[in-house]
Amino acid sequence: MRAAERAQLAMMLEVCAYPKPGNVDRCHDYPDTRLEHFLASTILARPALEEAERGVGRIGEIIGHAVQLTNIHSGGNTHFGAFILLIPLVYGGDIDGAKKAIEKTDVSDAVAFYRAFALTRVCMNAGDELDVNDPTALHMLREREMTLLDVMAHSAPNDMVAREWMTGFSLTRRGADLLKQFGPGRASIGKMFLTLLASEPDTFIVKKHGRAVAEETMAKAREVLDGIRSVEELDAECIALDINPGSIADITIAAIFVALGEGWSWDS
Amino acid sequence: MRAAERAQLAMMLEVCAYPKPGNVDRCHDYPDTRLEHFLASTILARPALEEAERGVGRIGEIIGHAVQLTNIHSGGNTHFGAFILLIPLVYGGDIDGAKKAIEKTDVSDAVAFYRAFALTRVCMNAGDELDVNDPTALHMLREREMTLLDVMAHSAPNDMVAREWMTGFSLTRRGADLLKQFGPGRASIGKMFLTLLASEPDTFIVKKHGRAVAEETMAKAREVLDGIRSVEELDAECIALDINPGSIADITIAAIFVALGEGWSWDS
Numbered sequence: 001m002r003a004a005e006r007a008q009l010a011m012m013l014e015v016c017a018y019p020k021p022g023n024v025d026r027c028h029d030y031p032d033t034r035l036e037h038f039l040a041s042t043i044l045a046r047p048a049l050e051e052a053e054r055g056v057g058r059i060g061e062i063i064g065h066a067v068q069l070t071n072i073h074s075g076g077n078t079h080f081g082a083f084i085l086l087i088p089l090v091y092g093g094d095i096d097g098a099k100k101a102i103e104k105t106d107v108s109d110a111v112a113f114y115r116a117f118a119l120t121r122v123c124m125n126a127g128d129e130l131d132v133n134d135p136t137a138l139h140m141l142r143e144r145e146m147t148l149l150d151v152m153a154h155s156a157p158n159d160m161v162a163r164e165w166m167t168g169f170s171l172t173r174r175g176a177d178l179l180k181q182f183g184p185g186r187a188s189i190g191k192m193f194l195t196l197l198a199s200e201p202d203t204f205i206v207k208k209h210g211r212a213v214a215e216e217t218m219a220k221a222r223e224v225l226d227g228i229r230s231v232e233e234l235d236a237e238c239i240a241l242d243i244n245p246g247s248i249a250d251i252t253i254a255a256i257f258v259a260l261g262e263g264w265s266w267d268s
Numbered sequence: 269m270r271a272a273e274r275a276q277l278a279m280m281l282e283v284c285a286y287p288k289p290g291n292v293d294r295c296h297d298y299p300d301t302r303l304e305h306f307l308a309s310t311i312l313a314r315p316a317l318e319e320a321e322r323g324v325g326r327i328g329e330i331i332g333h334a335v336q337l338t339n340i341h342s343g344g345n346t347h348f349g350a351f352i353l354l355i356p357l358v359y360g361g362d363i364d365g366a367k368k369a370i371e372k373t374d375v376s377d378a379v380a381f382y383r384a385f386a387l388t389r390v391c392m393n394a395g396d397e398l399d400v401n402d403p404t405a406l407h408m409l410r411e412r413e414m415t416l417l418d419v420m421a422h423s424a425p426n427d428m429v430a431r432e433w434m435t436g437f438s439l440t441r442r443g444a445d446l447l448k449q450f451g452p453g454r455a456s457i458g459k460m461f462l463t464l465l466a467s468e469p470d471t472f473i474v475k476k477h478g479r480a481v482a483e484e485t486m487a488k489a490r491e492v493l494d495g496i497r498s499v500e501e502l503d504a505e506c507i508a509l510d511i512n513p514g515s516i517a518d519i520t521i522a523a524i525f526v527a528l529g530e531g532w533s534w535d536s
Contacts, residue, residue, distance in 0.1 A: 044273060
């Protein structure tokens with residue numbers, strides 16, 4: 001199967017997987033962001049994913065193109081974090097290829113990425129000097145000659161998606177291994193998501209609600225794995241408090257992409 | 269928006285729409301055919317839909333290509349009927365264009381279509397002399413110089429999808445008009461599906477369970493519209509008896525495609 005299609009299947013399988021505490025799934029929408037927004041974005045991203053598959057053009061530009069193609073619905077940002085991982089993975093074909101691809105990024109990738117970022121409504125850390133809403137940010141990128149990899153290094157302490165670029169896609173790797181360990185079929189996706197949630201504080205939750213809430217959610221996910229708490233209960237609690245582990249969802253998509261490429265089957 | 273993408277959005281919106289009595293939707297799978305199979309087929313059909321959009325190649329071949337691309341999962345036939353409607357609609361851009369496109373089909377389209385048909389496990393009428401499992405069928409098509417339009421004329425009495433080719437896509441038209449009448453947003457899709465179900469016996473139900481069951485289902489859908497019966501009750505009843513209005517689902521997809529092209533919005 002073509003890498004672009006594999007990426008689309010990963011996006012589709014992630015959003016359908018149920019239950020995923022706090023996130024949009026086949027049984028749960030947020031009022032402004034619904035299952036159909038995620039699936040429309042999955043369909044509309046195709047031309048950018050095909051560019052990545054052909055391996056021509058620059059990573060930053062292609063991420064920008066993906067954001068542009070998928071930002072035409074009212075559901076807000078659905079896959080920005082996922083594209084940060086998927087575009088290098090599709091470009092390189094696998095994790096090794098992705099690592100080589102991101103090492104080649106330069107300041108033009110960083111600039112294109114920031115322009116894409118400005119199109120989204122991604123949660124930012126307050127007081128970040130590389131705030132995309134600050135017109136001097138692009139100037140600063142150029143002055144410091146920051147590559148896109150440098151930008152990710154800058155964001156990595158507070159963003160687990162950016163951190164994947166620095167760690168050789170370590171959580172993506174772990175998620176793919178978990179899928180293979182749990183075996184074929186969609187049920188493994190929810191289980192893998194929950195396992196990652198139980199082991200890492202989601203930085204999207206940190207940005208929205210602070211570190212304590214992210215760590216509490218992690219502890220509760222651990223209790224679900226230990227059979228102390230039901231997954232439905234955790235899901236309902238997260239939804240009520242607007243706690244959505246969006247970064248682990250992004251990593252879940254990347255992990256499904258990698259696992260599919262290594263022979264794991266969703267269809268059983 | 270490109271016609272191929274519009275077709276994919278129509279396929280995605282139809283399968284997600286809930287509740288659709290008896291059919292797969294975001295809240296209900298059949299044991300062997302699940303939401304993910306329909307959505308994978310939606311993603312994988314893209315190259316065939318793009319061929320149709322470019323308007324090069326023959327309708328029969330493109331339908332065959334769509335079936336071939338989407339038959340790689342274990343969920344069986346998901347969109348064969350939909351492709352019979354969508355491929356001419358994408359090819360022609362709208363209903364008028366589709367009518368012109370199907371008039372140009374010839375015996376080579378009919379042969380390609382029958383080869384595609386043989387790849388699927390579509391429910392057949394017993395004793396049909398054009399049975400695709402009969403190796404003499406292709407010979408007969410050539411001998412009688414049947415076009416694909418002739419094949420549809422042959423099937424029309426027992427198949428409401430084929431009948432669309434003969435009636436100028438009349439139910440597709442009605443479905444699109446209903447969507448526009450019901451207004452923007454996904455809730456209109458379920459309402460349109462139910463309205464068609466209440467006014468036409470679904471020929472897929474006829475083939476599987478006989479005309480009496482199809483007419484009974486139609487009468488019950490009417491009772492839902494009249495407020496006598498709940499849609500959830502009809503859904504549960506259809507599922508328990510394996511009654512799935514698959515042909516009206518195909519027409520629903522075509523109707524969404526047409527309505528989207530005429531400015532109806534799913535996203536509100």
